[in-house]
Amino acid sequence: LSIVAVHGLNGKAYKTWAQDGKLWLADFLPLDIPYARIFTYGYNSRVAFAGSASGVDDHSRTLLERLMAKRRQFGHTEKRPLLFICHSLGGVIVKRALAIAHERSRRYSSITRDTFGIMFLGTPHRGSDTAYWGNLLGKLADVLTLGSIRTQLLEDLKRKSAMLGATCTQFIERSESLHRIFSIYERQPTKRSGLIVEEDSAVIGLPNEIPIPIEADHRSMCKFSNMRNEKYQMVLDCIVEMVENA
Numbered sequence: 001l002s003i004v005a006v007h008g009l010n011g012k013a014y015k016t017w018a019q020d021g022k023l024w025l026a027d028f029l030p031l032d033i034p035y036a037r038i039f040t041y042g043y044n045s046r047v048a049f050a051g052s053a054s055g056v057d058d059h060s061r062t063l064l065e066r067l068m069a070k071r072r073q074f075g076h077t078e079k080r081p082l083l084f085i086c087h088s089l090g091g092v093i094v095k096r097a098l099a100i101a102h103e104r105s106r107r108y109s110s111i112t113r114d115t116f117g118i119m120f121l122g123t124p125h126r127g128s129d130t131a132y133w134g135n136l137l138g139k140l141a142d143v144l145t146l147g148s149i150r151t152q153l154l155e156d157l158k159r160k161s162a163m164l165g166a167t168c169t170q171f172i173e174r175s176e177s178l179h180r181i182f183s184i185y186e187r188q189p190t191k192r193s194g195l196i197v198e199e200d201s202a203v204i205g206l207p208n209e210i211p212i213p214i215e216a217d218h219r220s221m222c223k224f225s226n227m228r229n230e231k232y233q234m235v236l237d238c239i240v241e242m243v244e245n246a
Contacts, residue, residue: 008088013042019223060097081246091123095171117242133161139193181209188217
């Protein structure tokens with residue numbers, strides 16, 4: 001079993017998932033699921049979601065290549081179930097990566113074959129509604145306190161709204177092969193921008209999807225300071241359900 005965590009806009013491979021000096025992916029989850037290999041994927045999210053039109057594709061391909069390299073490193077030539085955990089726009093990277101894997105099936109067939117579940121934490125799934133994406137990206141830019149780069153980044157992000165919508169549509173068309181999708185959505189507003197990804201955007205409405213609310217805001221919904229934390233236990237229960245059916 002391999003678990004791969006992917007952060008979102010302005011996130012970091014470790015900082016996104018850490019609270020009070022505790023990284024639950026490294027400090028808690030290995031104790032609860034000791035037979036899993038757990039990885040975090042770090043990338044420059046400002047480059048991915050701004051700049052050139054190929055940014056998301058580039059980082060999605062890099063994710064696929066790093067996964068392939070890790071699987072070769074650990075000798076995973078036979079089937080080894082793969083689970084993704086995504087925060088915010090990190091879910092877009094994973095959705096695009098799976099689309100590329102389908103398109104280049106000869107190279108990435110083991111990834112499409114072995115991916116059995118995805119947990120989305122505050123990931124938007126709305127389709128090609130440009131106005132929606134513009135509003136969402138504006139709220140994200142506000143809550144992430146991007147400072148002097150905010151205006152330019154926001155313009156770059158808005159230009160990518162069609163691509164973001166298309167990525168979501170592609171994922172929905174191919175999602176029935178997944179055993180389970182957990183779509184976790186925030187119930188607490190941020191101080192600056194309220195709810196960032198509301199339920200109607202965070203939930204796709206697929207037969208294999210389980211929507212679950214979490215009493216946290218967009219930034220804190222993926223951080224847990226101890227193993228007894230109620231929110232961590234809820235996330236753990238979802239992961240365990242997928243693992244047991246892999």
